[in-house]
Amino acid sequence: MSSTDALTFWNGVHGARPAATAPRPNARLTESVTDLPPGDALDLGCGSGGDALWLARRGWRVTAVDVSSVAVERLAALAAAHGLGERIGARRHDLRESFPDGRFDLVSAHYLHTPLELDRATVLRTAAHALRPGGRLLVVDHGSTAPWSWNQDPDVRYPGPEEIAGRLALDPATWTVERADSPRRTATGPGGETAEVTDHVLIIRRTG
Numbered sequence: 001m002s003s004t005d006a007l008t009f010w011n012g013v014h015g016a017r018p019a020a021t022a023p024r025p026n027a028r029l030t031e032s033v034t035d036l037p038p039g040d041a042l043d044l045g046c047g048s049g050g051d052a053l054w055l056a057r058r059g060w061r062v063t064a065v066d067v068s069s070v071a072v073e074r075l076a077a078l079a080a081a082h083g084l085g086e087r088i089g090a091r092r093h094d095l096r097e098s099f100p101d102g103r104f105d106l107v108s109a110h111y112l113h114t115p116l117e118l119d120r121a122t123v124l125r126t127a128a129h130a131l132r133p134g135g136r137l138l139v140v141d142h143g144s145t146a147p148w149s150w151n152q153d154p155d156v157r158y159p160g161p162e163e164i165a166g167r168l169a170l171d172p173a174t175w176t177v178e179r180a181d182s183p184r185r186t187a188t189g190p191g192g193e194t195a196e197v198t199d200h201v202l203i204i205r206r207t208g
């Protein structure tokens with residue numbers, strides 16, 4: 001699948017929804033980052049931008065990237081409207097082809113799932129290398145299928161956090177797994193319905 005197709009596909013997904021005026025941050029982000037001192041953050045696959053806005057409000061300088069120009073343009077407009085334009089750089093990247101420059105204290109990848117081809121191990125390994133010493137990579141994946149998910153394939157497999165960490169093949173002398181678990185939570189779907197879902201949560205800290 002070409003980059004143009006990824007752009008078309010994800011612009012279709014985002015464009016089909018009304019632009020969010022107050023997107024909410026992800027629960028695993030808020031629970032993991034609340035106690036961290038602000039610095040430079042990178043949000044991979046930022047979508048409607050709830051995480052980027054929450055981080056910026058807490059003093060982080062955020063680079064928020066997505067393959068979708070609709071998502072990126074909406075987030076840039078929202079950041080400006082909320083007086084956070086100086087703190088959020090919304091950039092279009094197809095992570096299969098390019099990765100933002102810079103060094104980060106936090107790289108967050110929440111539900112970076114796509115039906116199109118994406119070598120996530122390479123993207124996440126690149127993210128781990130872009131951390132400053134002391135910085136953290138936070139990867140949150142689906143661990144179960146919500147009733148409203150676009151993917152209702154009963155054979156879908158969700159690799160656990162330890163398996164994801166193994167695929168990154170990071171040198172333990174430089175990167176340490178701080179958290180790898182599969183907590184459950186009550187999630188709210190697009191129509192306001194709720195369901196219990198599982199997240200796969202992985203936090204890797206760069207120590208050297």
Ligand SMILES: C[S@@+](CC[C@H](N)C(=O)[O-])C[C@H]1O[C@@H](n2cnc3c(N)ncnc32)[C@H](O)[C@@H]1O
Pocket residue numbers: 006010026044045046047048065066067068071093094095096109110111112113114118
């Ligand atoms: C399931 S959504 C998650 C969005 C957001 N992180 C959240 O938690 O709500 C996946 C996001 O990744 C983006 N994405 C998919 N493939 C991508 C790629 N190759 N490069 C950059 N972003 C991509 C999509 O546009 C979409 O916004």
